[in-house]
Amino acid sequence: RSTRFYDFKLQTMKITKLCNTRDIVTVNGMYPGPVVYAQEDDRVIIRVTNQSPYNATIHWHGVRQRLSCWSDGPSYITQCPIQTGQTYTYEFTMLQQKGTFLWHAHFSWLRGTVYGAIVVYPKTGVPYPFKFPYEEHIIILGEYWLRDLVQLEQATLASGGGPPPADAFTINGHPGPKYNCSSNDVYTISVVPGKTYLLRLINAALNMENFFAIANHKLTIVEADAEYTKPFTTDRVMLGPGQTLNVLVTADQPIAQYSMGMGPYMSARNVPFQNITSIAYFQYLGATTNSLALPAPLPSFNDNLAVKTVMDGLKSLNSVNVPKEIDTNLFITIGINVQKCKSKMSQQSCQGVNGGVMAASMNNISFIKPNISLLEAYYKKINGYYTEDFPGVPLKFYDFVNGAPNNIPNDTSSLNGTRIKVLEYGTRVQLILQDTGTVTTENHPIHLHGYSFYVVGFGTGNYNPQTANLNLVDPPYMNTIGVPVGGWAAIRFVADNPGVWFMHCHLEIHLSWGLSVAFVVKNGVGELETLPHPPADLPRC
Numbered sequence: 001r002s003t004r005f006y007d008f009k010l011q012t013m014k015i016t017k018l019c020n021t022r023d024i025v026t027v028n029g030m031y032p033g034p035v036v037y038a039q040e041d042d043r044v045i046i047r048v049t050n051q052s053p054y055n056a057t058i059h060w061h062g063v064r065q066r067l068s069c070w071s072d073g074p075s076y077i078t079q080c081p082i083q084t085g086q087t088y089t090y091e092f093t094m095l096q097q098k099g100t101f102l103w104h105a106h107f108s109w110l111r112g113t114v115y116g117a118i119v120v121y122p123k124t125g126v127p128y129p130f131k132f133p134y135e136e137h138i139i140i141l142g143e144y145w146l147r148d149l150v151q152l153e154q155a156t157l158a159s160g161g162g163p164p165p166a167d168a169f170t171i172n173g174h175p176g177p178k179y180n181c182s183s184n185d186v187y188t189i190s191v192v193p194g195k196t197y198l199l200r201l202i203n204a205a206l207n208m209e210n211f212f213a214i215a216n217h218k219l220t221i222v223e224a225d226a227e228y229t230k231p232f233t234t235d236r237v238m239l240g241p242g243q244t245l246n247v248l249v250t251a252d253q254p255i256a257q258y259s260m261g262m263g264p265y266m267s268a269r270n271v272p273f274q275n276i277t278s279i280a281y282f283q284y285l286g287a288t289t290n291s292l293a294l295p296a297p298l299p300s301f302n303d304n305l306a307v308k309t310v311m312d313g314l315k316s317l318n319s320v321n322v323p324k325e326i327d328t329n330l331f332i333t334i335g336i337n338v339q340k341c342k343s344k345m346s347q348q349s350c351q352g353v354n355g356g357v358m359a360a361s362m363n364n365i366s367f368i369k370p371n372i373s374l375l376e377a378y379y380k381k382i383n384g385y386y387t388e389d390f391p392g393v394p395l396k397f398y399d400f401v402n403g404a405p406n407n408i409p410n411d412t413s414s415l416n417g418t419r420i421k422v423l424e425y426g427t428r429v430q431l432i433l434q435d436t437g438t439v440t441t442e443n444h445p446i447h448l449h450g451y452s453f454y455v456v457g458f459g460t461g462n463y464n465p466q467t468a469n470l471n472l473v474d475p476p477y478m479n480t481i482g483v484p485v486g487g488w489a490a491i492r493f494v495a496d497n498p499g500v501w502f503m504h505c506h507l508e509i510h511l512s513w514g515l516s517v518a519f520v521v522k523n524g525v526g527e528l529e530t531l532p533h534p535p536a537d538l539p540r541c
């Protein structure tokens with residue numbers, strides 16, 4: 001195995017998009033940021049120096065960080081932010097991991113511009129389980145805002161209401177021809193007729209799940225969240241923020257210019273969103289550049305069935321080792337609700353539903369980030385920053401009988417707190433994620449740090465153990481699961497990686513509203529089951 005060294009400098013850069021020149025935060029002046037390349041089992045060392053005016057951290061989304069929780073990156077969970085002028089070095093091993101990952105800032109809404117791909121190849125001599133592609137391309141979906149993103153988060157929270165829609169969607173940072181002043185700001189892949197390409201699709205959008213399709217071309221999914229899947233051919237795919245899909249596409253159509261389109265999947269009611277398609281070109285060699293690109297067949301923004309079809313198609317390539325016995329069964333509701341307008345905000349009108357403040361919660365607890373690192377507080381036994389009483393079932397308005405809801409889950413209110421759930425080393429966990437919400441229900445991309453989990457089932461309505469038909473043979477092994485709108489998802493994992501691990505909705509506004517929880521996984525026995533000491537350069541708060 002080898003060691004890959006990267007130097008990341010967080011710095012602001014002037015950029016002109018949509019007729020507007022402004023400063024954005026980037027890594028090394030690149031937008032999207034640099035690609036981190038490695039091979040399975042490599043050691044990766046990334047020195048991050050913060051030359052931007054903001055606090056920042058970087059998270060390696062989907063990297064399981066086996067015994068390296070200190071390098072995971074979520075601010076106030078595993079580390080204090082790297083302050084302006086400071087450096088922190090992330091070190092981890094791509095242990096038994098390969099495929100396509102996303103890295104992104106994990107402080108405020110900085111990840112709106114601070115993101116990039118991680119591409120991990122199989123070990124030398126180990127082939128892909130599919131025909132080797134002629135070429136591969138990274139395709140990162142994003143959202144672009146003509147606003148400072150740290151200020152945008154603060155302004156949105158202060159308003160008590162929802163966030164404004166993005167000013168544009170982007171493909172590899174380019175909005176494409178449908179927006180003002182961007183007819184030439186288009187990402188293009190040129191392809192050789194007859195060849196097969198591997199596209200590494202990544203969704204780095206802040207507040208939107210997205211569809212992706214290529215006009216007249218089929219996509220064959222071969223990997224999801226950096227784990228191989230049974231090949232599944234489809235006209236379009238959907239990715240929540242944080243999710244990655246590797247797809248094969250063959251240039252088997254008449255020579256022309258085709259559009260690759262990215263559009264919104266918005267399952268919530270009455271939420272304003274960006275509804276213009278971002279387009280890139282899939283350009284055959286020999287086609288005239290100005291041949292009118294056929295529009296990509298994107299589903300409409302609320303096409304839940306299109307999403308279900310893709311999810312149904314995701315299966316692990318081979319049978320997998322799903323925990324059959326369960327030690328800890330957790331039932332966690334995901335809710336969007338309204339809290340009372342607080343007095344400190346009374347000068348402003350609270351713009352949430354009914355004059356309240358929007359909030360989000362898991363089991364009626366709206367997570368409050370501490371102002372130190374939870375991992376440090378746990379490791380150094382510093383009291384007073386969190387409590388260990390996160391409830392294993394919803395706190396309120398709930399009638400829970402024999403492991404299943406007996407009435408309609410309801411999230412009319414939430415309590416604020418930094419409550420965590422403690423798991424003994426090796427606990428076999430089943431987690432039922434149940435979408436609720438009095439204000440609105442929607443598909444929530446729930447991400448767990450430090451683990452991949454088997455998605456053993458999902459469905460609409462309330463989870464019911466009698467009718468839930470769980471797949472314990474070949475479920476996909478993922479790190480982010482889109483919990484169906486008004487429905488549920490069941491995931492399983494073995495808690496064998498000690499540390500403090502964040503779980504949250506990857507729609508950034510929901511994270512800001514408190515849609516998260518942290519797990520403490522205790523040490524096991526011996527060096528291979530013990531979290532090491534913190535590194536010397538760990539930032540202080």
Ligand code: C2O
Nearest residue numbers: 059061074242447
């Ligand atoms: Cu990609 Cu905590 O997130």
